[in-house]
Structures are given as C-alpha cells and as structure tokens.
Amino acid sequence: MNVLVAGGAGYIGSHMCKRLAEAGHRVVVLDNLSTGHRAAVQWGELVQASLGDTAVVKDALKRYQIDAVMHFAASSLVGESMKDPYRYYENNVIATLHLLQAMKDVGIDRFVFSSTAAVFGEPERDLIDEAHSCTPINPYGNSKLAVELILDDAARAYGLKATALRYFNAAGACSSGVIGESHSPETHLIPKILRRAAGESIEVRVFGNDYKTRDGTCIRDYVHVCDLADAHLHALDYISAQPGFHRFNLGNGAGYTVLEVLNAAEAIIGRPLAIPYGPRRAGDPAILVASSEKARRVLGWKPQRADIRQIVGDAWAWHQAPAY
Ligand SMILES: NC(=O)c1ccc[n+]([C@@H]2O[C@H](COP(=O)([O-])OP(=O)(O)OC[C@H]3O[C@@H](n4cnc5c(N)ncnc54)[C@H](O)[C@@H]3O)[C@@H](O)[C@H]2O)c1
Numbered sequence: 001m002n003v004l005v006a007g008g009a010g011y012i013g014s015h016m017c018k019r020l021a022e023a024g025h026r027v028v029v030l031d032n033l034s035t036g037h038r039a040a041v042q043w044g045e046l047v048q049a050s051l052g053d054t055a056v057v058k059d060a061l062k063r064y065q066i067d068a069v070m071h072f073a074a075s076s077l078v079g080e081s082m083k084d085p086y087r088y089y090e091n092n093v094i095a096t097l098h099l100l101q102a103m104k105d106v107g108i109d110r111f112v113f114s115s116t117a118a119v120f121g122e123p124e125r126d127l128i129d130e131a132h133s134c135t136p137i138n139p140y141g142n143s144k145l146a147v148e149l150i151l152d153d154a155a156r157a158y159g160l161k162a163t164a165l166r167y168f169n170a171a172g173a174c175s176s177g178v179i180g181e182s183h184s185p186e187t188h189l190i191p192k193i194l195r196r197a198a199g200e201s202i203e204v205r206v207f208g209n210d211y212k213t214r215d216g217t218c219i220r221d222y223v224h225v226c227d228l229a230d231a232h233l234h235a236l237d238y239i240s241a242q243p244g245f246h247r248f249n250l251g252n253g254a255g256y257t258v259l260e261v262l263n264a265a266e267a268i269i270g271r272p273l274a275i276p277y278g279p280r281r282a283g284d285p286a287i288l289v290a291s292s293e294k295a296r297r298v299l300g301w302k303p304q305r306a307d308i309r310q311i312v313g314d315a316w317a318w319h320q321a322p323a324y
C-alpha cells in the first residue's frame with residue numbers, strides 16, 4: 001500500500017515508517033517538523049507541511065496515490081495543554097478535521113489514529129479496557145477524545161474505515177539505534193533518566209513515593225514503540241476488511257513502578273543514578289495499566305518486547321549516541 005504517515009518525523013511515527021517499509025509498503029511522510037526531526041525521515045519522502053495546508057495535503061494524497069493515512073501528528077504535552085488549550089484544540093482537532101476533509105475530497109477512506117490513555121481520565125479500575133468510561137482530565141485528552149468522536153461520526157456518515165489506538169506509555173527505540181526518542185523539552189520518565197545517565201545536566205526526580213502501590217511510586221504500562229508499530233500494521237489490515245470505527249487499547253497489561261524502571265535502568269547502565277524523590281506531579285493517577293485483550297483477540301496483536309529491561313535497553317542504545 002501507499003501510506004501517508006502524518007507526524008512521521010516524530011518519535012513513534014518514524015518507527016512506524018521503518019516498520020511499514022520493512023513490510024513492503026511505500027511511505028510518504030507529512031510533517032511540519034514542529035517537534036519532529038528531518039533526520040528521522042529515512043523511509044520515504046518528506047512533504048514538509050502542516051495538516052491544515054489543505055492544497056499541499058491534497059496534492060500529496062493524489063500525487064503519491066495514497067491508500068491509507070496513519071496519523072501521529074499532534075501536540076502531546078499534558079501540562080502545556082492545561083496552559084494553552086486553544087493550541088491543543090487547534091492542532092489536534094481542527095487540523096485533524098482538515099486532514100480528514102482532504103482525504104474525503106480525494107476519496108481515501110482508511111485512517112489509523114494515534115489516541116492515548118489520557119482519554120480515560122482518572123482510572124476507575126486497575127486494568128483499563130475499552131469499556132472504561134472516557135472522562136479526560138486535561139485538554140490533551142479532550143482533544144484526542146474529540147477526534148475519536150469525529151471518527152465515529154465519519155464512519156457512519158461517510159463510510160470512513162478508521163481505528164483509534166490508545167497507547168499507554170510508549171517507550172524504547174528500534175534496536176538498530178538509528179532512530180529514537182528526542183523531545184525538547186523531554187518530559188517522559190525513561191528518556192529523562194537515560195539522558196541524565198548519558199551526561200546531560202537534566203533534573204530528574206521520582207514524582208511522589210506515597211502512592212498506594214507496591215513501593216509507593218506510580219505504576220505505568222510501558223509499551224515498546226516497535227510493538228506499537230506492529231499493532232498499527234494489524235489495525236491497517238483489520239480496517240481494510242472491517243468497515244466502521246474501532247477503538248483499541250495498547251499496552252502490555254502489566255505495569256512497572258517508577259522505582260522498578262529506575263532499577264532496570266541502573267542495571268543496564270551498570271551504576272547507581274542517585275535520582276532523588278520529589279513531590280507528586282499534579283494530575284498523575286497512581287496506576288494506569290491497559291487491558292489489551294481486545295487488540296490481542298481481534299487484531300491478533302502480540303507484543304514481543306514487554307520486558308522493561310528490553311524497553312530500557314533499546315532506549316539506552318539510542319541515548320548513548322543519539323543522531324538528533
Ligand atoms: N509518546 C507517548 O507516550 C504517547 C502516548 C499516547 C499517545 N501518543 C500520541 O502518539 C502520537 C505521536 O507521539 P510522539 O511521542 O511520537 O510525538 P512527536 O512530537 O515525537 O511526533 C509528532 C510529530 O508530528 C509533527 N506535527 C505536529 N503537529 C503537526 C501538524 N499540525 N502538521 C504536521 N506535522 C505536525 C511533529 O513535527 C512531530 O514530528 C501523538 O499523536 C501523541 O499524542 C503518544
């Protein structure tokens with residue numbers, strides 16, 4: 001297939017491009033490089049434009065005879081979304097609507113969307129499945145849920161074949177070390193720890209050690225970015241055969257505490273990192289773990305890299321000599 005990867009110069013999108021190319025698909029990246037990297041575009045051409053540049057987007061969809069769109073492009077910092085919600089609705093909802101309209105005008109009907117565990121809000125139970133209520137607690141989660149609602153309507157009205165994949169905590173990097181996670185500022189736990197270990201003067205603290213968990217620190221479901229890419233391939237096959245709008249939660253179904261992640265990093269690096277405790281970060285639920293039973297059963301997805309040591313080890317291979 002010819003697949004347009006919106007946000008393909010970013011962390012998860014670039015891993016998707018690699019996976020698509022390996023699977024024999026032709027990749028075209030649409031990215032405005034606002035948080036992505038030119039050097040991460042190694043599989044297929046880059047169309048440097050924003051989702052809302054409708055003329056350029058339509059031209060690319062037609063010129064490259066695109067069959068399906070995978071949409072990773074977004075603003076995705078929870079704290080920033082609290083301070084500047086308009087920006088989040090603009091970039092995540094309105095820009096996505098422009099992309100969907102361009103696809104409709106050109107006659108493309110397959111769409112795989114990057115959603116997030118943030119659509120659920122405060123978890124009502126430890127294992128979050130697709131039946132869990134969706135009441136986001138920040139504009140970022142609201143903006144992703146808004147797109148899910150649009151996709152549901154579009155599937156009914158226009159016959160869009162779409163899926164929203166709600167990632168839990170994306171982490172790791174492709175084991176070849178040629179692409180990896182590089183955000184500025186970096187807010188995610190694993191890259192922060194590893195950048196500090198690689199010598200950057202970056203302040204890292206364990207956010208809270210008084211949660212009701214096995215060691216007092218928050219539990220998250222870290223899922224390897226290459227396993228996420230695999231899930232997208234399954235989703236693309238699935239929507240090609242099953243019209244409508246489908247939602248899937250993507251995680252390993254098991255969580256690690258912040259201290260367990262830190263211990264894994266210290267074991268891989270081979271020395272203690274002396275990361276101090278700090279106060280809780282506002283808005284962090286104690287435990288967020290996915291039930292991905294539906295993705296396993298319906299899509300046939302089986303994560304291959306669930307062990308935190310592999311996730312952190314692959315990320316470390318990247319952070320020792322990041323190319324960008
Ligand atoms: N990283 C995670 O743990 C995580 C978890 C859940 C969901 N997600 C979602 O996954 C997707 C990818 O996340 P990431 O960590 O790779 O982010 P990223 O910032 O690394 O990548 C996003 C890419 O989209 C591009 N982009 C942003 N707005 C654009 C626009 N209007 N037009 C064109 N390009 C634009 C950026 O330049 C960047 O290359 C996002 O939609 C995010 O919300 C990420």
Ligand SMILES: O=c1ccn([C@@H]2O[C@H](COP(=O)(O)OP(=O)(O)O[C@H]3O[C@H](CO)[C@@H](O)[C@H](O)[C@H]3O)[C@@H](O)[C@H]2O)c(=O)[nH]1
Nearest residue numbers: 116117118168169187188189204205206207218258284288
């Ligand atoms: O310096 C740090 C950074 C993070 N943490 C903790 O580490 C865990 C993971 O935090 P982080 O890596 O920032 O990810 P999350 O805040 O859990 O958010 C990610 O995972 C969510 C789904 O679980 C997605 O919705 C978000 O888009 C994605 O950024 C949390 O318990 C944080 O409190 C620290 O203790 N110190």
